[in-house]
Amino acid sequence: MIKKTYEDLENENRLLHSIIDVVSDGVYAVSVDGTILICNKAHKKMDGTTHNHVVGKKDVDVYYLELENFQRYTVTKNPEPLLDQYMTYTTITGKKVDIVYNSYPFFQNGTLSAVISIGRDKPSINELLTMALNSFNNKKSNRITNGTLYTLEDIIGNSAEIQKTLKQARKVAQNQSTVMLLGETGTGKELFAQGIHNASAYNSRPFIAVNCAAIPETLMESLMMGTSKGAFSGALDTPGFFEQAENGTLFLDEINSLSISLQAKLLRLLQDKTVRRLGDNKERKISCRIISATNQDLFIMARNGAFREDLLYRLTPIILDIPPLRERAEDIPMLAKEFVSRFNDQLAMNIKLIAQDLLQLFLSYRWPGNIRELEHVIESAMSMTESTEAILSNEHLPRILKKRLMSDQETTGLSNMEATANKPLPELVRQYEKQTIENALILNNGNVSQCAIQLGITRQNLHYHLRRLGINSVLYKAQSISDTTSSPLP
Numbered sequence: 001m002i003k004k005t006y007e008d009l010e011n012e013n014r015l016l017h018s019i020i021d022v023v024s025d026g027v028y029a030v031s032v033d034g035t036i037l038i039c040n041k042a043h044k045k046m047d048g049t050t051h052n053h054v055v056g057k058k059d060v061d062v063y064y065l066e067l068e069n070f071q072r073y074t075v076t077k078n079p080e081p082l083l084d085q086y087m088t089y090t091t092i093t094g095k096k097v098d099i100v101y102n103s104y105p106f107f108q109n110g111t112l113s114a115v116i117s118i119g120r121d122k123p124s125i126n127e128l129l130t131m132a133l134n135s136f137n138n139k140k141s142n143r144i145t146n147g148t149l150y151t152l153e154d155i156i157g158n159s160a161e162i163q164k165t166l167k168q169a170r171k172v173a174q175n176q177s178t179v180m181l182l183g184e185t186g187t188g189k190e191l192f193a194q195g196i197h198n199a200s201a202y203n204s205r206p207f208i209a210v211n212c213a214a215i216p217e218t219l220m221e222s223l224m225m226g227t228s229k230g231a232f233s234g235a236l237d238t239p240g241f242f243e244q245a246e247n248g249t250l251f252l253d254e255i256n257s258l259s260i261s262l263q264a265k266l267l268r269l270l271q272d273k274t275v276r277r278l279g280d281n282k283e284r285k286i287s288c289r290i291i292s293a294t295n296q297d298l299f300i301m302a303r304n305g306a307f308r309e310d311l312l313y314r315l316t317p318i319i320l321d322i323p324p325l326r327e328r329a330e331d332i333p334m335l336a337k338e339f340v341s342r343f344n345d346q347l348a349m350n351i352k353l354i355a356q357d358l359l360q361l362f363l364s365y366r367w368p369g370n371i372r373e374l375e376h377v378i379e380s381a382m383s384m385t386e387s388t389e390a391i392l393s394n395e396h397l398p399r400i401l402k403k404r405l406m407s408d409q410e411t412t413g414l415s416n417m418e419a420t421a422n423k424p425l426p427e428l429v430r431q432y433e434k435q436t437i438e439n440a441l442i443l444n445n446g447n448v449s450q451c452a453i454q455l456g457i458t459r460q461n462l463h464y465h466l467r468r469l470g471i472n473s474v475l476y477k478a479q480s481i482s483d484t485t486s487s488p489l490p
């Protein structure tokens with residue numbers, strides 16, 4: 001074997017250092033007595049430190065945290081790999097870092113001599129997650145890296161109802177007030193919450209979404225408040241939701257499912273505007289906007305004692321009511337077109353048109369699951385379609401879905417009777433005329449002449465009715481599915 005010269009070893013050392021420096025994860029090595037041996041570029045960038053701050057210095061002088069929270073301390077006590085650990089610390093430069101790391105013992109001649117750690121900070125993990133999500137939806141590429149996917153501009157709908165809610169959302173985004181989003185399931189409450197965050201001045205800060213119905217009650221308190229190491233067996237230093245959302249937005253979805261005891265705890269946090277991690281005595285200021293959402297009537301729940309009235313009033317200084325899809329049927333073609341276009345991409349299909357029979361079925365259905373249901377129905381229909389087909393029609397609906405959608409057509413007469421019981425006749429006539437003309441425009445791609453023929457009136461007469469009823473026929477002009485503008489489709 002050829003013996004390496006000192007110069008060879010020097011070159012090899014330089015090469016290894018260069019490799020370590022170009023790795024995008026933070027790489028760090030510390031001797032068992034706490035002297036920092038290696039800290040690569042990515043780690044220094046994450047920490048906001050320089051070579052002089054770190055290499056050769058004692059770790060306890062560079063990173064401000066309790067000795068027993070250093071990975072070096074834990075691995076020295078028990079020389080085994082320590083994987084997927086999460087920690088928060090402040091560095092000598094005052095930068096606060098959230099990091100997830102793996103640490104490994106390094107042995108020389110059978111004796112532990114150093115600890116090597118490889119880590120990534122939370123913002124870069126969020127970035128990775130966002131990239132992964134984006135890769136599922138190429139339309140959403142180069143998307144936001146604050147934990148969200150949508151802006152208010154992504155909310156589709158030309159109806160007066162949705163435009164009014166969007167206008168209110170844009171206004172609310174200007175300040176940091178607490179907002180409550182009301183709406184049936186699938187109406188787009190989370191979309192609005194993300195949209196408000198992204199339209200706000202603090203949109204570079206985190207958006208933390210918590211589904212209150214999905215987290216077991218026993219875990220919720222520690223996740224909400226955070227824990228300090230030793231609070232209970234296995235507890236680590238972990239920031240709670242409020243801390244994670246620092247200067248950003250905390251979105252509490254399905255807040256109606258919080259138990260009464262958690263409601264009391266949440267109320268106390270909101271009143272004190274401070275949070276204390278479990279097992280810690282340090283008070284931390286709450287500095288995030290709270291957006292909550294419910295698909296049940298909290299005012300009725302409060303009346304029945306199922307939701308605390310005092311908490312309800314804390315959460316509702318501003319209320320945005322998101323209308324169900326059945327109350328804005330004119331948005332259905334536009335939404336359907338968007339979903340067809342998305343599934344064309346995802347399923348490698350080439351649907352160019354939604355047939356009139358299917359569109360008519362969509363327009364007559366009540367959509368209890370709202371936009372999410374429309375999205376799923378289109379996905380199911382497209383999954384039943386050959387990739388060579390260009391028109392999506394009734395025939396592509398799975399039998400069970402078709403039956404469900406058609407059952408509404410049969411009951412529409414009855415529900416109309418119930419809905420119209422207390423309205424004056426002229427208003428009902430006007431509503432009916434407007435709906436009939438809008439449906440005809442949708443079905444005729446905004447072509448006024450064809451629409452007039454279908455309705456059995458002259459073109460001039462139709463123009464008169466359009467003006468009288470405030471309908472803009474241009475909005476109904478046909479566009480191909482692949483068109484990205486949000487207008488009704490053929």
Ligand SMILES: Nc1ncnc2c1ncn2[C@@H]1O[C@H](COP(=O)(O)OP(=O)(O)OP(=O)(O)O)[C@@H](O)[C@H]1O
Nearest residue numbers: 154155156184185186187188189190191295371372
């Ligand atoms: N106006 C809209 N434009 C485009 N897509 C929408 C719109 N509203 C909702 N969606 C889509 O509908 C689905 C449901 O939206 P979201 O999850 O925001 O509803 P939600 O009201 O929060 O529902 P839940 O109460 O069940 O949590 C999502 O896939 C979303 O992308």
